[in-house]
Amino acid sequence: MSPSILHRPFHRPLSVSFEFFPPKTAEMEDQLWRSVIRLAPMAPTFVSVTYGAGGSTRERTHATVKRIVDETALKPAAHLTCVAATKDEILDVAQSYWEAGVRHLVALRGDPPGGVGTAYTPHPGGYAYAADLVEGLRTRFDFEISVAAYPEMHPHASSPAADLDNLKRKVDAGATRAITQFFFENGTFLRFVEKARAAGISIPIVPGIMPVTNFAQAVRFAGMCGATVPSSMARHFEGLDDDPDTRKLVAATLAAEQCAKLVDHGITDFHFYTLNRADLAYAICHILGLRPQPAEVTA
Helix, strand or coil, X not given: XXXXXXCXXXXXXXXXXXXXXXXXXXXXXXXXXXXXXXXXXXXXXXXEECCCCCHHHHHHHHHXXXXXXXXXXXXXXXXXXXXXXXXXXXXXHHHXXXXXXXXXXXXXXXXXXXXXXXXXXXXXXXXXXXXXXXXXXXXXXXXXXXXXXXXXCCCCCCCHHHHHHHHHHHHHHXXXXXXEEECCCHHHHHHHHHHHHXXXXXXXXXXXXXXXCCHHHHHHHHHHHCCCCXXXXXXHHCCCCCCHHHXXXXXXXXXXXXXXXXXXXXXXXXXXXXXCCCHHHHHHHHHCCCCCCCCXXXX
């Protein structure tokens, strides 16, 4: 029997990063900033801020990233997609990030403007796919560029092999890191990494971890992105619909155990999808042995 994560020594240093999404209201902005302040002492490698189609979303992302640059010592990674913009418009956004002091982008194809589940059509005059976006960025800038990877295959991919070929194209175009879609079964991630290495993909592949407090919501998210939800997870959350405090405890325990088992396989970098909530990510990091470090946050 393996030791409890509360007593298991981790002999190698762990690195973490956190993902946030731009706020839509003043109240959401306050919650986001409280989360940033709470998680900053964990000294993340970077914090990413998501980005959607449409000018207002782009502006909120840029404003959030700019505030992180101006008011903290954190290194932000701004999401950039191919959706609803020409090549020149996308490069102008990238230029604005560069001028703001951002040196890390997450380059993505992006969801179809009609929403998840609708057909994707490249924008006329734009970059068609993430590999094209990475290549375009490389012609103008020296950003660190992270891209997405899908241990269980992108929903629009024709096959796992085709999806892996697409990741290889992104790497060949200049991507420096891959961050995976969330998953709940470690074997799926480990097998994916093994296949990626066999395909000649040598950049870091960072597991994306999503702590689950709302099981029904997690099932919906998983259905949209093709992730498998194990039956054991349903049993863990059974009967807790009206007990949010216990759900948080269960969520932190499950996610920390998932990370600890990945550490046993040599994984030391983790990317947490925070949903703009700091409590679970902070607790998981603490369980894994990370402790607060001095951080310069002025707000």
